Amino acid sequence: MSVNIAETGPGTRVERASGPPAPGKKRTLSLRQRIWRERWSYTFIIPGAAFFLVFMYAPMAGNVVAFQDYSPFRGVEGSPWVGFANFTAIFNDPEIVTALRNTLIIAFLQLAFAFPAPIALALLLHSLLSEKVKRLVQTIVYLPNFLSWVIVISVWQQVVGGGGLVAGILDGFGMPGFDLMTDAENFKFLVVAQNIWKDAGWGTIIFFAAIAGIPSERYEAAAIDGASGWQRTWHVTLPALVPVATLLLILNIGSILTVGFEQLLLQQPMVGADAAQVLDTFVYFRGVLGGQWGIATAAGLLKGVIGTVLVLAANKFAKKMGGEGIF
Amino acid sequence: MVTATTTKTNDRPPWMNPPSPLIRAVKAVVIVLIVITMLYPLVYVIAMSFASPEQARAGVVFPTEYSLDAYRAIFNGGTVLQGLRNSLFITVVGTVLSLAATSMLAWGLVRTRQVPGAKFVLILVLATMFFSAGIIPNFMLIKYLGLLDSTWSLIIPGLISAFNMIVIRNFFQGLPGELIEAARIDGAGEWRIFLRIVLPLSKPVLAVMGLFYAVGYWNTYFNALLYINDSEKWPIQVVLQQYVLAGVAIPGAVVSPDQPPPPGVTLQMAVIVLATVPILLVYPFLQRYFTSGVLTGAIKG
Numbered sequence: 001m002s003v004n005i006a007e008t009g010p011g012t013r014v015e016r017a018s019g020p021p022a023p024g025k026k027r028t029l030s031l032r033q034r035i036w037r038e039r040w041s042y043t044f045i046i047p048g049a050a051f052f053l054v055f056m057y058a059p060m061a062g063n064v065v066a067f068q069d070y071s072p073f074r075g076v077e078g079s080p081w082v083g084f085a086n087f088t089a090i091f092n093d094p095e096i097v098t099a100l101r102n103t104l105i106i107a108f109l110q111l112a113f114a115f116p117a118p119i120a121l122a123l124l125l126h127s128l129l130s131e132k133v134k135r136l137v138q139t140i141v142y143l144p145n146f147l148s149w150v151i152v153i154s155v156w157q158q159v160v161g162g163g164g165l166v167a168g169i170l171d172g173f174g175m176p177g178f179d180l181m182t183d184a185e186n187f188k189f190l191v192v193a194q195n196i197w198k199d200a201g202w203g204t205i206i207f208f209a210a211i212a213g214i215p216s217e218r219y220e221a222a223a224i225d226g227a228s229g230w231q232r233t234w235h236v237t238l239p240a241l242v243p244v245a246t247l248l249l250i251l252n253i254g255s256i257l258t259v260g261f262e263q264l265l266l267q268q269p270m271v272g273a274d275a276a277q278v279l280d281t282f283v284y285f286r287g288v289l290g291g292q293w294g295i296a297t298a299a300g301l302l303k304g305v306i307g308t309v310l311v312l313a314a315n316k317f318a319k320k321m322g323g324e325g326i327f
Numbered sequence: 328m329v330t331a332t333t334t335k336t337n338d339r340p341p342w343m344n345p346p347s348p349l350i351r352a353v354k355a356v357v358i359v360l361i362v363i364t365m366l367y368p369l370v371y372v373i374a375m376s377f378a379s380p381e382q383a384r385a386g387v388v389f390p391t392e393y394s395l396d397a398y399r400a401i402f403n404g405g406t407v408l409q410g411l412r413n414s415l416f417i418t419v420v421g422t423v424l425s426l427a428a429t430s431m432l433a434w435g436l437v438r439t440r441q442v443p444g445a446k447f448v449l450i451l452v453l454a455t456m457f458f459s460a461g462i463i464p465n466f467m468l469i470k471y472l473g474l475l476d477s478t479w480s481l482i483i484p485g486l487i488s489a490f491n492m493i494v495i496r497n498f499f500q501g502l503p504g505e506l507i508e509a510a511r512i513d514g515a516g517e518w519r520i521f522l523r524i525v526l527p528l529s530k531p532v533l534a535v536m537g538l539f540y541a542v543g544y545w546n547t548y549f550n551a552l553l554y555i556n557d558s559e560k561w562p563i564q565v566v567l568q569q570y571v572l573a574g575v576a577i578p579g580a581v582v583s584p585d586q587p588p589p590p591g592v593t594l595q596m597a598v599i600v601l602a603t604v605p606i607l608l609v610y611p612f613l614q615r616y617f618t619s620g621v622l623t624g625a626i627k628g
Contacts, residue, residue: 042435043517048428053451062467150602
């Protein structure tokens with residue numbers, strides 16, 4: 001029986017207990033012997049692997065209904081195949097044009113405002129000198145991330161909705177009728193504002209990790225060279241955040257067609273589909289509620305494929321620009 | 328230039344000039360505004376849920392007269408309580424099962440070099456972070472498995488998150504190898520090592536991941552909307568959406584038959600508070616670990 005050692009880290013495996021000829025001897029074990037030797041390890045792996053196969057990979061096969069005139073009553077076997085008819089139907093559907101436009105506008109606004117927000121917040125908090133204040137503010141700004149969208153939107157409703165806190169105050173100044181939550185025109189900005197409120201604080205955590213990794217000598221050297229506080233931020237702190245920001249940007253680009261599904265689903269009744277229909281809500285309303293399963297699945301599949309292609313492209317681009325990709 | 332003047336904050340390194348009063352004032356104002364924006368809405372909702380009926384109807388910036396009527400009425404009604412019970416079940420059972428399944432898989436995938444096939448499974452798991460099958464295929468799977476309208480449909484599909492698995496696996500990789508090696512030499516089996524050595528040493532990461540899973544289960548909304556028709560089985564988030572956002576009246580929400588029901592606003596606020604309180608309760612425990620590097624180390628790795 002050979003004894004093997006847990007890896008203590010990538011590439012640092014120590015091979016001691018199995019005796020001097022271990023490296024050569026190991027390779028002579030047949031695959032079957034190696035599997036038998038590790039049979040207990042498979043009791044850990046197989047249940048989890050089965051979970052991922054059933055709940056993450058098997059549903060991929062369900063996407064075949066994108067090529068069918070599917071109905072749950074007939075099932076996959078009984079539904080007629082229609083080729084690319086669902087996809088042609090999508091491209092001729094005015095509603096999906098609205099959904100796509102809304103998705104892209106919201107994604108663009110998120111990228112422009114919600115993406116830099118945690119970076120700005122992290123820099124601001126980093127510039128605070130008192131550790132105590134910093135810790136306290138961090139605790140407060142992290143909190144909204146843990147609230148569900150239902151709670152967040154309910155709270156916003158009570159504050160900036162009709163009859164809410166702000167409406168009450170404005171009413172007192174003779175400006176009645178304030179209701180941000182049903183304002184279709186500014187809805188997309190509302191969505192981004194909610195996103196910043198909920199996630200900007202938590203988003204700083206990864207940038208703090210990057211800032212913590214900057215050796216303090218670098219600031220010291222910059223200060224001795226006469227760099228002001230602003231210059232230190234610009235030339236020392238910001239460059240250290242670029243790799244993390246690039247990574248997040250790549251991931252963001254991959255999910256550009258996925259904008260706050262629950263957030264928009266919950267608010268669509270208040271502002272209407274023209275303002276709040278995005279691709280994901282389109283799939284839900286058309287497919288699950290509307291019964292047009294084939295068309296909705298086709299839209300979902302198209303979205304997924306485009307998202308994957310975008311991630312790969314963004315990753316490649318980041319590498320080409322001399323940065324680091326994610327894989 | 329080192330200044331000899333003592334300042335209030337002693338965290339300032341010696342090479343740094345004291346910041347100008349103007350910049351400090353601007354920063355203070357911005358920070359205070361941020362804190363108010365984050366905190367006041369929550370404080371307002373909590374305060375208004377305890378507001379007296381008169382003040383709630385009048386609408387005030389902050390109530391000064393208090394009453395517990397809203398909570399009494401909600402607990403008489405029963406629907407909200409049922410939602411809280413459902414969510415509690417999903418959260419407790421889900422978190423325990425998730426932690427067990429995730430840490431098992433993570434331990435199985437630590438020794439990718441020795442275990443044939445482990446690397447392949449690891450890649451299989453990692454790839455799921457970049458795609459998802461979509462709403463309708465997932466719905467079809469749940470239907471096919473006969474889990475529609477079952478509470479388990481809110482637990483099983485989210486049992487293992489690839490991200491959490493990676494975080495736990497990273498932590499396992501950092502455990503002292505000699506200890507585990509010694510146990511193997513002594514003839515301890517994989518399960519014995521896992522249960523007696525690995526898990527007890529991994530309490531910090533299990534605590535963080537457990538709380539992450541718990542928050543996720545407690546916040547379950549869309550899956551419940553999709554899979555659960557029976558309102559008796561709704562988790563609190565769906566109940567909240569119905570009564571607060573969709574404006575459905577809470578059935579049976581009266582303090583006593585001979586008293587007018589509390590104003591809708593306070594009832595709504597009270598439901599929001601009840602749905603939020605568990606998060607606020609675990610938050611201080613969760614918060615301790617944020618700076619410990621358990622998470623950020625994994626993100627980098």
